[in-house]
């Protein structure tokens with residue numbers, strides 16, 4: 001956390017983002033959700049979360065698991081594989097270890 005960057009050390013994170021203008025656009029859209037954890041992640045990837053509910057295994061990571069509804073959606077062209085990859089990446093980052 002950089003607290004002493006700029007003059008406005010007491011301004012909120014949100015205000016800093018607005019003052020920086022383009023920064024909000026430069027930052028990968030999922031960055032803030034990596035901070036807030038998997039809950040926010042599931043909100044952003046609501047479609048994947050919904051498919052996840054149909055996966056056979058609760059700990060499914062949508063790679064080689066049998067009965068994976070998420071992979072099935074990718075295979076059927078319902079879900080963009082890039083989106084799934086992005087999701088998996090964010091999920092891994094937000095889980096820490």
Ligand SMILES: [Zn+2]
Nearest residue numbers: 055060062068
């Ligand atoms: Zn799955």
